[in-house]
Amino acid sequence: MLFFVTIAVAQTQKENIEVRGNCNMCKMRIEKTALKTKGVKYANWTAESQQLTLIYNAKKTSPKSVAKNIAAVGHDADSIVATEEAYNALPACCLYRTVSRH
């Protein structure tokens, strides 16, 4: 049980950041990219809300570094805009700047 206690007392924080995207493929990419960032424990994004919920260890990472990693794979995150190059590498259905969700 000691193990769980150590998790509980770590600097666990929860925050929502805005991430732009379209579809379930975007969702997979955004969440997996977030989870690959060291210190992120939980990530959940929905197309409807355009929000990514993060639970992370504040000692190891920050929403800013997660946003950077997500922007690097083509999704505008928080205040960081993805480069044209990263954006254009997305599959056609994920091109949120041109394809409308509705």
Place this chain on the structure above:
Amino acid sequence: MLKSYLLLFYLCLLGAVNAQHQVSGYVYSQENSIQSPLVGASVYWENSTSGTVSNDDGYFSLAQSPENTVLVISYLGFKTIKLTAGFDKPIEVILISDTSAALNEVTVSQRRKALQRAFFTPKNISTIGSAELLKAACCNLSESFETNPSIDVNFSDALTGNKQIQMLGLTSPYILFTQENIPNLRGSNQAFGLSFTPGTWVESIQITKGAGAVSSGYESISGQINAELIKPLTAPPLFVNGYRSANGRTEINLQGKYDLSSKWATSLFVHANKRAQLTDNNNDGFLDAPLSEQLNVLSRWQYIDAEKGWVAFASFKALTDSKQIGELAYVPDLHKSKSQYWGGELDTDTWEFNLKTGYVDPEIPYRSIGFQSAISHHKQVAYFGNKNYNVSYSSFFHHLVYQSILSNTLHKFKIGLQHMVDVYDETILTTDITRNETNLGAFFEYNYDGTAGFNAIIGARVDYHNVMGTFVTPRVHLRHAFFDDKSVLRISAGAGRRIASIFAENQKFLGSQRKLFLPQPTQPMYGLLPERAWNYGLSWIQKVTFVDRPFDLILDVYRTQFVNRVVVDWETPGAISFYNLDGKSHAQSIQLSVNTSLNARIDLRFAYKTFDIKTEYRSGLKRVPLQAENRWFAFVGYNSVLEDGKQWRADVTLHRVGKQRQVASFTTPSNFVSGFSLLSMQLTRQFSNQFSVYAGAENLLDVKQTDAILSSEDPFGAAFDSSQLYAPVFGRMLYAGFRFNL
């Protein structure tokens, strides 16, 4: 959004194997009567932030929290629709173009693709959904597998009408049955337990081939079958089902539910069946199916508080069942304990109580804790001619599980404790036997959900058992997706062990005059050792598109190798011997299946299975008797377009069973009996969303085994034997029924 994810975690907590409680469905567009999947349609809950879009197949899946009541489906250029009901089953939505004034109605229907092979989990799981369960002619769990090629249904004996199911070439004692993840049908419940769960109570069934989850126990050897029952919160307010078959079986099912508040709901399930008609289609003077009566009642209570993260279930079940078997002229009051006519009676009374609770911290959705507790009692009083067998069996089960993550949600784990006590008190012939088993186990299961198509579940448990001692059970499941997720390879390996309840599991031999031989007459366990086995397997799923139709090609190869087994040897006429395996025993199965849909209306399934099932008997290594080496399966399902709640549904299933080996009798040596085909069909007319009528036929080709009971003319003689059954006794069987719900 968090709440909808919370709900997902509750489901994991309660052990639902997949997203059963997700709302899912398909969105189509329709133009000139041609339907095509609508990609990218918005599907969301009104007044919430929870939503999704349909994928390339028009498919969507979305979690539902209690406050989500109105589902909105919209797509530019089409009429937006709102749905408020029918979320318990996959939804089929056809959006109508906004500009077409002639067609301004929206069709919503249940999607009937009800048999699904899991694609994303490392375990090889197929799910039988509620739509598929409707295709089973009748009536209880043992008959729910006839449209699924992963499970084979065998005939147990010529007296009780009991059916025995089989997976990967091994019969039911080697399959772990769980009901909502609580082990069920264990010990003395084994032989008839499947017929004690009415089919209409079942919401879905998950079949796991190969080693099961360590969290469910160490007893699964060839696989695991989990049945989820209908949940009070999602049940219809009222459901009535009536059924009548030409062999005299009448069934009535009544189900009602009541919402006590938005968090509390309760359901009452009542099932009764009766067969009073004497039938003897094979003219051997014996009843083809027993005279029987059953009353079965289940009360369920469900509580969910999504905001605080609590969920709970409580269930109480009571059953009384009686069967009369034997000669047509047998009347218990006149002929019991005499040798004028052969007959028998089996009276069973059971009750069970179980409780499940779970908690998820709403702020930390990846952590949960769950506790399950179950108590059951089973009492059977029976005699078969001059042989009696009584058993009283009590079972206690407690299960505590904690789930969380390592570093992030790609690495999940489960850790827990399980405690089981089984108390047996049996009387076989004139001998009293008591047996107590106690087990305390601890398990750990790690689940890796990789980013590059690789998933793994690695688990182990350590058990301390009063008879088997301390032992470790490891199990591994690996999955890898290739070629853009068009191919999936799964590999599994694991150990299992169990203590055979030899009398309960082999009751069918009481319907013979075979003499019983045990290694030693004394307790405990008459010198029989616990059964131990390893199961290995691999499965390949290939999705291909051929002439614009999607095909699933599935290859499953599994092998179970016994380290020790209680060999049931009835090779010698007039004898039944139990002894420990001395040599080899294995069951190997290869299954090749193809599933496709010709269009949105017609589903097709084909399967071929080949088995190699051998055991070393005292007389040598032999194929296990009454096991077909080859089996073929074909299924065609059709449903018409649903209009104003009206629909036609039809399906036809063909099972071809290859030749089987019969053991020697006093008059004939061991030989092979030729194969046969079982053809069944069902037709359903749904008159409205509330009312439907169905009729069907089983064994349309009228296959009958004429020598089902050997020496039926001299039932008290040494050659009498009702256990050599390999085919139906009854022949063609017609039935009809109705379903009504509010």
